[in-house]
Amino acid sequence: MKAYSCLMVIALLAACLWSCKKDSSPKNTGTNGTTGTTGATGTGSTTDTTKTTLKTDVYYVGFLNKNQTTGGNRAELWKNGVLTSLSNIISSASNIWVSKGNTYVCGYEGIAVSTHAVYWKNFNYSTPLTDGSEYRSIANDITVQDSDVLCVGDVIDHTGYKAVFWRNQKMTVLTNNGDASRILVKGSDIYIAGAYTDAKGNSFACYWKNGIVHKLSARAQATGIAIDDNSNIYVCGTQNNSPIYWKNDVMTALPKTTKLAFANAITTKGDDVYIVGSGEDDPYWGYNHAYCWKNGIPQDFSGGSEADDITIVGTHIFIAGSHAAGLNKYGRLWEDTLIAYLDPYGLTSVFNGLYIDQHY
Template identity: 25%
Template sequence: MRNLILPFILLLTFVFSCRENDIDDGLEKKTTSYDLYVAGTENNQACYWKNTIKTILPGGTNYAASTIFFDNNNLYILGVDRTALSNGTNYSFWKNNVKFDVATYLGISANTPTIQNFTMSNFFVKNGDLYIAGLMKNPAPTSSQNLYQYCHWKNGVKTIVFEQNSYQTSASMHLIGNDIYIPLENNITVSNTVPTTWDLGYYKNNTYHFVSTLSNFLNIYEDNGSLKLLVMDQNNQTVYYKDLLTGTTSPSPAFISYSDYSYSLQTDGNDKYFVGREKYYKNNIQHSVYSPASNFKYLNSFKVLDNNIYKILHTDDITGVNYNVYINDVIVQSATNSSNNINTEFFNLTVVPQ
């Protein structure tokens, strides 16, 4: 089984776009109408760039700025502490460049070299409300069966979703309308004599719903009034949708195969985008994420706004990891590193109308 809650140095948030018009015209419109924000690190300092102009985040030494977004004209950046710990990692966030320690904000114990107290699965803001979710060590367990708690916090107010005896889970939180959905794999049975078994289910506002056995959660989408859970069936080695509102199942798009299932659905107006590791589909028409002649083949961030593509790609070779930021496949920002000196890294981007 997979442990899907891991310290995330790269929170890959996918939103998509493309443009069929002239690239030069598109770039001219972008520079006059939009601000492009890129989050990352430079000289071991968490920072972000607005239209290539850098801002160093206060208290960001040894942090990676891994996620950046706006809500109600407020800028939020999540930072992951790169200080070496043998048990987990710690987190901070900045709101309009003011730093908040996540453990302090939530009123929980931070991780130490010997104790793993908390691992985050989600961090986002919607309509001014800050949501955080993750698995934490129970501060007051009553038995060996509730040593750990999966919780979510809204503006710092804690809700316990479930408790268990092990420090691993596949759970993640998704806010759909006013409802909180938490898909997960549970009831895991491990034996030396028979194959491992487990259930796939989800919590809706803290009420559990069973989906199937021997299946894995891949994603959850709100699509034209339906709520679709993307499921991988380990028995049949297939991928399908389950509509959580009607209970019906349907095939996933043909290109989402069992062997290549890392697609995230996003929309831009009436256009629907699926993006994967190496290619994306706009209304079921395939496009490449990168140029075959380029060494920049690894995707960090991919977003859409008004039918224009914004993305971060990086290389991964013996000469060092380098980064490019693109608007409609035109490079607008670069970071060149060597194998001995990874000085600058780009992790995530967002685009804001001026």
């Protein structure tokens, strides 16, 4: 979701609909199999499930390519390292929310030559979010407000490209020529991060509060949103292939060591702000560096090439993403900068979304 003009937004999001997309409202804070390393708080291997000092259930979602020759991605959910398939057709899971013991996952399924936004509840059959008449659609993020299931995403139909919001499958168009990346519920208010293009063709990063658009910077894309205990609003995103974030509309550039870099998700803990993202030097080879910034300062963590989501529980930081090996990717979860879990199946996989359920 790194798009910084109308044409780039459309091109990249359309491409994402064929693979996976990611993306962040922070969870609980409002975000090949090679052998992993062992540290004070995490253990990873090709066979072990996630182990953590916390009494939690650790969920992460994405896709597993079960047919390397035909590109047969399938939406998957991992709970404490145990894999559950969500779909038996081409599909991908974008993000996850857990509420009152129920598990909600959003993403897309492929039908014919197109993709259509769906969500899954408790690993059951997918629930469509559109009537299937659109060219393509995807649900990028999901949460629950009271008993209502809320999703945001993008739809391309005969009228063009649009950012949308679903409440219990009822769709509302936020804007034409835009996209919706993340959703966050704070009290009775609903915040959505994304981008839109105005009538003059100028693109802007933005967020919507209860459906009202709030413009940020031009030629930028917002990909994550968080609100701290003092009601400060933080939004992360990308401008001109460089990672940025806004605090109450004031933009700050984030340092990078790669030619291109993107901020993908943001969360807060007390006065600290954490942002994760990905970088690359050569677009042909894809991402080759995972970023985690704390208060604007890069934090190193071992290995990996892409960081897509972040969650903090207590003093523990969890990051979901993937590790590149040649042209393949393998799902990876970090806990406190240590590799807590590596996808052991030897197949291409990506972890897009993350949720930590501390229910004990």
